[in-house]
Amino acid sequence: MKIYRLESKQNLPISKKEAWEFLSNPKNLKSITPEYMSFDILSGADRPMFAGQIIQYIVTPLLGIKTKWITEITHVVEGEYFVDEQRFGPYALWHHKHFIKEIPGGVEMEDIIDYKVPMGILGQLVHPFIVKPKLDEIFEYRRKKLIELFGEFK
Template structure:
Protein backbone atom coordinates (compact mmCIF):
# COMPACT_ATOMS: atom_id res chain seq x y z
CA UNK A 1 0.00 0.00 0.00
CA UNK A 2 1.29 3.45 -0.94
CA UNK A 3 0.10 6.95 -0.09
CA UNK A 4 0.20 10.53 -1.29
CA UNK A 5 -0.51 13.57 0.86
CA UNK A 6 -0.81 17.02 -0.70
CA UNK A 7 -2.16 20.35 0.54
CA UNK A 8 -2.71 23.73 -1.04
CA UNK A 9 -4.06 26.94 0.50
CA UNK A 10 -6.39 29.05 -1.60
CA UNK A 11 -7.72 32.58 -0.94
CA UNK A 12 -11.38 31.74 -1.62
CA UNK A 13 -14.45 31.24 0.57
CA UNK A 14 -15.53 27.73 1.55
CA UNK A 15 -18.68 27.91 -0.59
CA UNK A 16 -16.71 28.72 -3.74
CA UNK A 17 -14.18 25.96 -3.02
CA UNK A 18 -16.90 23.38 -2.39
CA UNK A 19 -18.80 24.41 -5.49
CA UNK A 20 -15.67 23.87 -7.60
CA UNK A 21 -14.47 20.59 -6.06
CA UNK A 22 -17.89 18.97 -5.82
CA UNK A 23 -18.51 19.20 -9.57
CA UNK A 24 -17.05 16.22 -11.46
CA UNK A 25 -16.75 18.26 -14.66
CA UNK A 26 -13.96 20.29 -12.99
CA UNK A 27 -11.72 17.22 -12.78
CA UNK A 28 -10.48 17.87 -16.32
CA UNK A 29 -9.41 21.39 -15.32
CA UNK A 30 -7.10 19.94 -12.65
CA UNK A 31 -5.62 17.16 -14.80
CA UNK A 32 -2.57 17.69 -17.03
CA UNK A 33 -3.76 18.20 -20.61
CA UNK A 34 -1.39 15.56 -22.02
CA UNK A 35 -3.39 12.93 -20.10
CA UNK A 36 -6.42 13.52 -22.37
CA UNK A 37 -8.87 13.29 -19.48
CA UNK A 38 -12.43 12.86 -20.74
CA UNK A 39 -15.45 12.41 -18.49
CA UNK A 40 -18.07 10.01 -19.80
CA UNK A 41 -20.76 10.45 -17.16
CA UNK A 42 -21.31 11.99 -13.74
CA UNK A 43 -21.75 15.59 -14.86
CA UNK A 44 -23.26 18.14 -14.43
CA UNK A 45 -24.88 16.81 -11.25
CA UNK A 46 -23.55 17.95 -7.88
CA UNK A 47 -21.71 15.18 -6.08
CA UNK A 48 -23.56 12.66 -3.91
CA UNK A 49 -22.69 9.43 -2.08
CA UNK A 50 -23.12 6.48 -4.42
CA UNK A 51 -22.44 8.53 -7.56
CA UNK A 52 -20.41 6.71 -10.20
CA UNK A 53 -18.13 8.77 -12.43
CA UNK A 54 -16.65 7.20 -15.57
CA UNK A 55 -13.85 8.68 -17.62
CA UNK A 56 -10.97 7.93 -19.93
CA UNK A 57 -7.47 9.02 -19.08
CA UNK A 58 -4.08 8.42 -20.69
CA UNK A 59 -1.58 8.06 -17.86
CA UNK A 60 1.20 7.35 -20.35
CA UNK A 61 1.43 8.27 -24.02
CA UNK A 62 -0.51 5.82 -26.16
CA UNK A 63 -2.24 4.12 -23.21
CA UNK A 64 -5.94 4.89 -22.77
CA UNK A 65 -7.56 3.64 -19.56
CA UNK A 66 -11.20 3.47 -18.52
CA UNK A 67 -11.52 4.56 -14.90
CA UNK A 68 -14.71 4.36 -12.87
CA UNK A 69 -14.83 5.87 -9.40
CA UNK A 70 -17.59 5.89 -6.83
CA UNK A 71 -18.18 8.78 -4.46
CA UNK A 72 -18.54 6.84 -1.22
CA UNK A 73 -18.78 9.62 1.37
CA UNK A 74 -19.84 13.25 1.20
CA UNK A 75 -20.07 15.86 3.94
CA UNK A 76 -21.08 19.12 2.23
CA UNK A 77 -18.59 21.97 2.50
CA UNK A 78 -16.04 19.71 4.14
CA UNK A 79 -15.11 16.28 2.82
CA UNK A 80 -15.64 13.60 0.19
CA UNK A 81 -14.10 10.28 -0.78
CA UNK A 82 -13.77 8.64 -4.17
CA UNK A 83 -12.83 5.01 -4.62
CA UNK A 84 -11.85 3.23 -7.81
CA UNK A 85 -14.30 0.59 -9.02
CA UNK A 86 -12.68 -0.04 -12.43
CA UNK A 87 -9.21 1.16 -13.34
CA UNK A 88 -5.46 0.70 -13.24
CA UNK A 89 -4.98 0.22 -9.50
CA UNK A 90 -5.64 -2.74 -7.25
CA UNK A 91 -7.00 -0.18 -4.78
CA UNK A 92 -7.55 3.60 -4.95
CA UNK A 93 -9.01 5.50 -1.99
CA UNK A 94 -8.87 9.30 -2.31
CA UNK A 95 -9.96 11.56 0.54
CA UNK A 96 -10.59 15.24 -0.23
CA UNK A 97 -10.77 17.70 2.65
CA UNK A 98 -11.67 21.38 2.37
CA UNK A 99 -11.02 23.21 5.62
CA UNK A 100 -11.65 26.87 6.42
CA UNK A 101 -8.57 28.90 7.33
CA UNK A 102 -8.13 32.63 7.83
CA UNK A 103 -9.04 34.35 4.53
CA UNK A 104 -9.43 31.12 2.58
CA UNK A 105 -9.40 27.35 2.57
CA UNK A 106 -6.92 24.53 2.96
CA UNK A 107 -7.46 21.83 0.33
CA UNK A 108 -6.01 18.50 1.40
CA UNK A 109 -5.74 15.30 -0.63
CA UNK A 110 -4.89 11.96 0.96
CA UNK A 111 -4.62 9.02 -1.40
CA UNK A 112 -4.01 5.40 -0.49
CA UNK A 113 -3.38 3.09 -3.42
CA UNK A 114 -2.14 -0.40 -4.15
CA UNK A 115 -0.58 -1.63 -7.35
CA UNK A 116 -1.64 -4.79 -9.17
CA UNK A 117 0.79 -7.44 -10.44
CA UNK A 118 2.69 -8.12 -7.18
CA UNK A 119 6.43 -7.60 -7.54
CA UNK A 120 6.09 -6.11 -11.04
CA UNK A 121 3.59 -3.58 -9.67
CA UNK A 122 6.07 -2.66 -6.94
CA UNK A 123 8.76 -1.98 -9.55
CA UNK A 124 6.33 0.00 -11.73
CA UNK A 125 5.39 2.14 -8.73
CA UNK A 126 9.01 2.79 -7.82
CA UNK A 127 10.12 3.85 -11.29
CA UNK A 128 6.97 5.22 -12.97
CA UNK A 129 3.71 5.49 -11.09
CA UNK A 130 4.85 7.34 -7.95
CA UNK A 131 6.61 10.00 -10.07
CA UNK A 132 3.57 10.33 -12.33
CA UNK A 133 1.20 10.77 -9.38
CA UNK A 134 3.47 13.37 -7.77
CA UNK A 135 3.53 15.24 -11.07
CA UNK A 136 -0.28 15.13 -11.33
CA UNK A 137 -0.77 16.51 -7.81
CA UNK A 138 1.88 19.20 -8.36
CA UNK A 139 0.10 20.20 -11.56
CA UNK A 140 -3.19 20.27 -9.69
CA UNK A 141 -1.80 22.62 -7.02
CA UNK A 142 -0.31 24.96 -9.61
CA UNK A 143 -3.53 24.98 -11.63
CA UNK A 144 -5.63 25.76 -8.54
CA UNK A 145 -3.34 28.67 -7.66
CA UNK A 146 -3.57 29.86 -11.27
CA UNK A 147 -7.38 29.71 -11.10
CA UNK A 148 -7.94 31.11 -7.61
CA UNK A 149 -4.76 33.01 -6.71
CA UNK A 150 -1.98 32.60 -4.18
CA UNK A 151 -2.78 32.49 -0.50
CA UNK A 152 -1.25 35.31 1.53
CA UNK A 153 -0.44 34.55 5.18
Template sequence: MAFYQFTKTQKVNASVDEIWDFISSPANLKEITPDYMGFDITSENTPKKMYPGLIISYKVSPLLGIKTTWVTEISQVKDKAYFVDEQRIGPYKLWHHQHIIEPLPYGVLMTDIVSYSPPFGILGAIANSIIIKGKLNEIFNYRTNAIVKRFGPYKI
Protein backbone atom coordinates in the same frame (compact mmCIF):
# COMPACT_ATOMS: atom_id res chain seq x y z
CA MET B 1 0.10 -6.61 -1.82
CA ALA B 2 2.02 -3.33 -1.81
CA PHE B 3 0.11 -0.44 -0.23
CA TYR B 4 1.02 3.25 -0.41
CA GLN B 5 -0.31 6.62 0.66
CA PHE B 6 0.28 9.93 -1.03
CA THR B 7 -0.66 13.19 0.71
CA LYS B 8 -0.71 16.68 -0.76
CA THR B 9 -1.82 19.92 0.91
CA GLN B 10 -2.47 23.33 -0.58
CA LYS B 11 -3.55 26.63 0.91
CA VAL B 12 -6.05 28.40 -1.34
CA ASN B 13 -7.03 32.04 -1.45
CA ALA B 14 -10.78 31.38 -1.55
CA SER B 15 -13.73 30.70 0.71
CA VAL B 16 -14.93 27.23 1.67
CA ASP B 17 -18.05 27.83 -0.46
CA GLU B 18 -15.99 28.79 -3.54
CA ILE B 19 -13.65 25.79 -3.24
CA TRP B 20 -16.47 23.36 -2.50
CA ASP B 21 -18.48 24.58 -5.49
CA PHE B 22 -15.44 24.03 -7.69
CA ILE B 23 -14.12 20.67 -6.45
CA SER B 24 -17.54 19.03 -5.98
CA SER B 25 -18.45 19.54 -9.65
CA PRO B 26 -17.37 16.64 -11.89
CA ALA B 27 -17.27 19.07 -14.85
CA ASN B 28 -14.20 20.77 -13.31
CA LEU B 29 -12.07 17.61 -13.13
CA LYS B 30 -10.69 18.18 -16.63
CA GLU B 31 -9.44 21.65 -15.67
CA ILE B 32 -7.22 20.25 -12.90
CA THR B 33 -5.89 17.26 -14.90
CA PRO B 34 -2.84 17.58 -17.17
CA ASP B 35 -3.79 17.82 -20.86
CA TYR B 36 -1.46 14.96 -21.84
CA MET B 37 -3.69 12.58 -19.85
CA GLY B 38 -6.53 13.06 -22.33
CA PHE B 39 -9.10 13.13 -19.51
CA ASP B 40 -12.71 12.82 -20.66
CA ILE B 41 -15.81 11.98 -18.64
CA THR B 42 -17.76 9.27 -20.47
CA SER B 43 -20.69 8.97 -18.04
CA GLU B 44 -24.04 10.06 -19.37
CA ASN B 45 -26.04 12.63 -17.41
CA THR B 46 -23.26 13.54 -15.00
CA PRO B 47 -24.78 15.83 -12.35
CA LYS B 48 -23.50 19.28 -11.48
CA LYS B 49 -22.61 18.20 -7.92
CA MET B 50 -21.22 14.99 -6.46
CA TYR B 51 -23.30 12.87 -4.10
CA PRO B 52 -22.74 9.56 -2.28
CA GLY B 53 -23.17 6.64 -4.68
CA LEU B 54 -22.42 8.68 -7.82
CA ILE B 55 -20.59 6.57 -10.41
CA ILE B 56 -18.39 8.49 -12.85
CA SER B 57 -16.62 6.87 -15.79
CA TYR B 58 -13.65 8.40 -17.59
CA LYS B 59 -11.22 7.75 -20.35
CA VAL B 60 -7.74 8.72 -19.33
CA SER B 61 -4.18 8.09 -20.52
CA PRO B 62 -2.05 7.97 -17.37
CA LEU B 63 0.96 6.33 -19.01
CA LEU B 64 2.44 6.15 -22.52
CA GLY B 65 -0.70 7.64 -24.09
CA ILE B 66 -2.62 4.37 -23.61
CA LYS B 67 -6.35 5.11 -23.12
CA THR B 68 -7.78 3.43 -20.05
CA THR B 69 -11.30 3.26 -18.69
CA TRP B 70 -11.48 4.41 -15.09
CA VAL B 71 -14.71 4.18 -13.07
CA THR B 72 -14.98 5.76 -9.64
CA GLU B 73 -17.71 5.90 -7.05
CA ILE B 74 -18.19 8.88 -4.79
CA SER B 75 -18.55 6.84 -1.63
CA GLN B 76 -18.79 9.60 0.98
CA VAL B 77 -19.68 13.28 1.02
CA LYS B 78 -19.84 15.76 3.87
CA ASP B 79 -20.98 19.06 2.39
CA LYS B 80 -18.24 21.70 2.39
CA ALA B 81 -15.85 19.42 4.30
CA TYR B 82 -14.82 16.34 2.27
CA PHE B 83 -15.67 13.71 -0.27
CA VAL B 84 -14.12 10.35 -1.10
CA ASP B 85 -13.79 8.74 -4.50
CA GLU B 86 -12.96 5.06 -4.84
CA GLN B 87 -11.94 3.24 -8.00
CA ARG B 88 -14.37 0.54 -9.09
CA ILE B 89 -12.75 -0.22 -12.48
CA GLY B 90 -9.28 0.92 -13.44
CA PRO B 91 -5.56 0.39 -13.28
CA TYR B 92 -5.15 -0.06 -9.51
CA LYS B 93 -6.02 -2.92 -7.18
CA LEU B 94 -7.04 -0.24 -4.67
CA TRP B 95 -7.62 3.49 -5.09
CA HIS B 96 -9.20 5.51 -2.26
CA HIS B 97 -8.92 9.31 -2.59
CA GLN B 98 -9.98 11.67 0.20
CA HIS B 99 -10.55 15.32 -0.74
CA ILE B 100 -10.66 17.39 2.48
CA ILE B 101 -11.19 21.13 2.84
CA GLU B 102 -10.79 23.10 6.05
CA PRO B 103 -11.25 26.81 6.64
CA LEU B 104 -8.20 28.92 7.39
CA PRO B 105 -8.23 32.51 8.68
CA TYR B 106 -7.60 33.79 5.12
CA GLY B 107 -8.69 30.95 2.87
CA VAL B 108 -8.90 27.19 2.75
CA LEU B 109 -6.57 24.28 3.36
CA MET B 110 -7.11 21.51 0.82
CA THR B 111 -5.72 18.08 1.69
CA ASP B 112 -5.70 15.08 -0.61
CA ILE B 113 -4.92 11.64 0.77
CA VAL B 114 -4.61 8.92 -1.84
CA SER B 115 -4.34 5.35 -0.57
CA TYR B 116 -3.50 2.98 -3.39
CA SER B 117 -2.17 -0.40 -4.34
CA PRO B 118 -0.74 -1.02 -7.81
CA PRO B 119 -1.50 -4.30 -9.58
CA PHE B 120 1.01 -7.08 -10.31
CA GLY B 121 2.49 -7.64 -6.85
CA ILE B 122 6.25 -7.06 -6.78
CA LEU B 123 6.17 -5.62 -10.32
CA GLY B 124 3.62 -3.05 -9.12
CA ALA B 125 5.87 -2.18 -6.18
CA ILE B 126 8.78 -1.64 -8.57
CA ALA B 127 6.55 0.42 -10.88
CA ASN B 128 5.52 2.53 -7.90
CA SER B 129 9.08 3.44 -7.02
CA ILE B 130 10.12 4.04 -10.64
CA ILE B 131 6.98 5.61 -12.18
CA ILE B 132 3.78 5.88 -10.12
CA LYS B 133 5.05 8.03 -7.20
CA GLY B 134 6.57 10.49 -9.63
CA LYS B 135 3.42 10.62 -11.78
CA LEU B 136 1.25 11.31 -8.73
CA ASN B 137 3.56 14.17 -7.75
CA GLU B 138 3.45 15.52 -11.30
CA ILE B 139 -0.36 15.31 -11.51
CA PHE B 140 -0.92 16.95 -8.12
CA ASN B 141 1.65 19.66 -8.86
CA TYR B 142 -0.29 20.40 -12.04
CA ARG B 143 -3.48 20.56 -10.01
CA THR B 144 -1.86 22.91 -7.47
CA ASN B 145 -0.90 25.27 -10.31
CA ALA B 146 -4.38 25.02 -11.87
CA ILE B 147 -5.99 25.96 -8.54
CA VAL B 148 -3.61 28.92 -8.15
CA LYS B 149 -4.40 30.01 -11.72
CA ARG B 150 -8.14 29.89 -10.97
CA PHE B 151 -8.18 31.35 -7.42
CA GLY B 152 -4.89 33.22 -7.17
CA PRO B 153 -1.94 32.62 -4.83
CA TYR B 154 -2.57 32.18 -1.14
CA LYS B 155 -2.01 35.44 0.75
CA ILE B 156 -1.98 36.07 4.45
Protein backbone atom coordinates in the same frame (compact mmCIF):
# COMPACT_ATOMS: atom_id res chain seq x y z
CA MET C 1 0.26 -6.48 -0.12
CA LYS C 2 1.84 -3.01 -0.18
CA ILE C 3 -0.51 -0.04 0.20
CA TYR C 4 0.96 3.38 -0.64
CA ARG C 5 -0.21 6.76 0.58
CA LEU C 6 -0.02 10.14 -1.13
CA GLU C 7 -0.86 13.22 0.92
CA SER C 8 -1.18 16.72 -0.43
CA LYS C 9 -2.21 20.03 1.15
CA GLN C 10 -2.76 23.35 -0.52
CA ASN C 11 -4.02 26.67 0.80
CA LEU C 12 -6.06 28.93 -1.47
CA PRO C 13 -7.38 32.47 -0.89
CA ILE C 14 -11.03 31.56 -1.53
CA SER C 15 -14.08 30.85 0.58
CA LYS C 16 -14.98 27.38 1.75
CA LYS C 17 -18.16 27.59 -0.35
CA GLU C 18 -16.19 28.49 -3.50
CA ALA C 19 -13.69 25.67 -2.87
CA TRP C 20 -16.49 23.16 -2.32
CA GLU C 21 -18.40 24.23 -5.43
CA PHE C 22 -15.29 23.81 -7.57
CA LEU C 23 -13.89 20.60 -6.07
CA SER C 24 -17.18 18.74 -5.73
CA ASN C 25 -18.08 19.27 -9.39
CA PRO C 26 -16.56 16.37 -11.38
CA LYS C 27 -16.63 18.50 -14.54
CA ASN C 28 -13.86 20.68 -13.07
CA LEU C 29 -11.45 17.76 -12.79
CA LYS C 30 -10.48 18.10 -16.46
CA SER C 31 -9.24 21.66 -15.90
CA ILE C 32 -6.78 20.57 -13.19
CA THR C 33 -5.54 17.43 -14.98
CA PRO C 34 -2.55 17.57 -17.36
CA GLU C 35 -3.71 17.84 -20.98
CA TYR C 36 -1.55 14.93 -22.13
CA MET C 37 -3.73 12.64 -20.01
CA SER C 38 -6.69 13.29 -22.36
CA PHE C 39 -9.10 13.25 -19.42
CA ASP C 40 -12.70 12.92 -20.58
CA ILE C 41 -15.85 12.24 -18.55
CA LEU C 42 -18.10 9.65 -20.18
CA SER C 43 -21.00 9.68 -17.72
CA GLY C 44 -22.13 10.39 -14.20
CA ALA C 45 -21.25 14.09 -13.84
CA ASP C 46 -24.68 15.40 -14.77
CA ARG C 47 -25.88 16.23 -11.23
CA PRO C 48 -24.47 17.53 -7.95
CA MET C 49 -22.24 15.12 -6.05
CA PHE C 50 -23.93 12.47 -3.92
CA ALA C 51 -22.94 9.26 -2.13
CA GLY C 52 -23.36 6.36 -4.54
CA GLN C 53 -22.64 8.44 -7.65
CA ILE C 54 -20.75 6.50 -10.33
CA ILE C 55 -18.55 8.55 -12.66
CA GLN C 56 -16.90 7.06 -15.76
CA TYR C 57 -13.79 8.61 -17.31
CA ILE C 58 -11.35 7.88 -20.05
CA VAL C 59 -7.79 8.83 -19.17
CA THR C 60 -4.37 8.27 -20.76
CA PRO C 61 -1.97 8.00 -17.81
CA LEU C 62 1.04 6.34 -19.48
CA LEU C 63 2.47 5.62 -22.91
CA GLY C 64 -0.62 6.91 -24.74
CA ILE C 65 -2.70 3.96 -23.52
CA LYS C 66 -6.34 4.95 -23.00
CA THR C 67 -7.82 3.55 -19.80
CA LYS C 68 -11.38 3.53 -18.55
CA TRP C 69 -11.61 4.64 -14.94
CA ILE C 70 -14.82 4.21 -12.96
CA THR C 71 -15.12 5.83 -9.56
CA GLU C 72 -17.84 5.82 -6.95
CA ILE C 73 -18.41 8.74 -4.61
CA THR C 74 -18.80 6.78 -1.37
CA HIS C 75 -19.06 9.55 1.24
CA VAL C 76 -20.13 13.18 1.08
CA VAL C 77 -20.43 15.71 3.89
CA GLU C 78 -21.50 18.90 2.14
CA GLY C 79 -18.85 21.60 2.34
CA GLU C 80 -16.46 19.44 4.39
CA TYR C 81 -15.22 16.35 2.54
CA PHE C 82 -15.95 13.63 0.04
CA VAL C 83 -14.42 10.27 -0.80
CA ASP C 84 -14.05 8.66 -4.20
CA GLU C 85 -13.06 5.03 -4.70
CA GLN C 86 -12.02 3.38 -7.93
CA ARG C 87 -14.35 0.59 -8.95
CA PHE C 88 -12.53 -0.18 -12.19
CA GLY C 89 -9.30 1.27 -13.52
CA PRO C 90 -5.52 1.25 -13.46
CA TYR C 91 -5.02 0.66 -9.72
CA ALA C 92 -5.60 -2.44 -7.63
CA LEU C 93 -6.93 -0.03 -4.96
CA TRP C 94 -7.68 3.71 -5.07
CA HIS C 95 -9.30 5.43 -2.07
CA HIS C 96 -9.17 9.24 -2.29
CA LYS C 97 -10.32 11.52 0.51
CA HIS C 98 -10.80 15.25 -0.22
CA PHE C 99 -11.04 17.61 2.79
CA ILE C 100 -11.77 21.34 2.84
CA LYS C 101 -11.07 23.34 5.99
CA GLU C 102 -11.55 27.05 6.55
CA ILE C 103 -8.38 28.85 7.67
CA PRO C 104 -7.63 32.56 8.17
CA GLY C 105 -7.54 34.13 4.70
CA GLY C 106 -8.96 31.16 2.81
CA VAL C 107 -9.12 27.39 2.82
CA GLU C 108 -6.83 24.43 3.25
CA MET C 109 -7.52 21.61 0.81
CA GLU C 110 -6.16 18.24 1.78
CA ASP C 111 -6.04 15.07 -0.30
CA ILE C 112 -5.21 11.68 1.19
CA ILE C 113 -4.95 8.84 -1.30
CA ASP C 114 -4.39 5.23 -0.30
CA TYR C 115 -3.60 3.10 -3.33
CA LYS C 116 -2.19 -0.21 -4.44
CA VAL C 117 -0.48 -0.78 -7.77
CA PRO C 118 -1.44 -3.76 -9.92
CA MET C 119 0.84 -6.65 -10.96
CA GLY C 120 2.07 -7.66 -7.50
CA ILE C 121 5.82 -7.51 -6.96
CA LEU C 122 6.42 -6.18 -10.49
CA GLY C 123 4.10 -3.26 -9.76
CA GLN C 124 5.92 -2.61 -6.50
CA LEU C 125 9.27 -2.61 -8.31
CA VAL C 126 8.15 0.03 -10.86
CA HIS C 127 6.23 2.13 -8.30
CA PRO C 128 9.18 4.36 -7.26
CA PHE C 129 10.28 4.90 -10.89
CA ILE C 130 6.98 5.30 -12.74
CA VAL C 131 3.83 5.44 -10.58
CA LYS C 132 4.99 7.66 -7.69
CA PRO C 133 6.71 10.26 -9.92
CA LYS C 134 3.65 10.36 -12.20
CA LEU C 135 1.30 10.97 -9.26
CA ASP C 136 3.62 13.65 -7.89
CA GLU C 137 3.67 15.31 -11.33
CA ILE C 138 -0.14 15.25 -11.58
CA PHE C 139 -0.57 16.81 -8.13
CA GLU C 140 2.07 19.46 -8.85
CA TYR C 141 0.23 20.34 -12.07
CA ARG C 142 -3.00 20.55 -10.10
CA ARG C 143 -1.37 22.81 -7.48
CA LYS C 144 -0.20 25.23 -10.18
CA LYS C 145 -3.55 25.23 -12.00
CA LEU C 146 -5.45 25.98 -8.79
CA ILE C 147 -3.13 28.95 -8.18
CA GLU C 148 -3.80 30.11 -11.76
CA LEU C 149 -7.55 29.82 -11.20
CA PHE C 150 -7.84 31.23 -7.68
CA GLY C 151 -4.62 33.09 -6.90
CA GLU C 152 -1.76 32.41 -4.56
CA PHE C 153 -2.31 32.17 -0.82
CA LYS C 154 -0.44 34.91 1.05
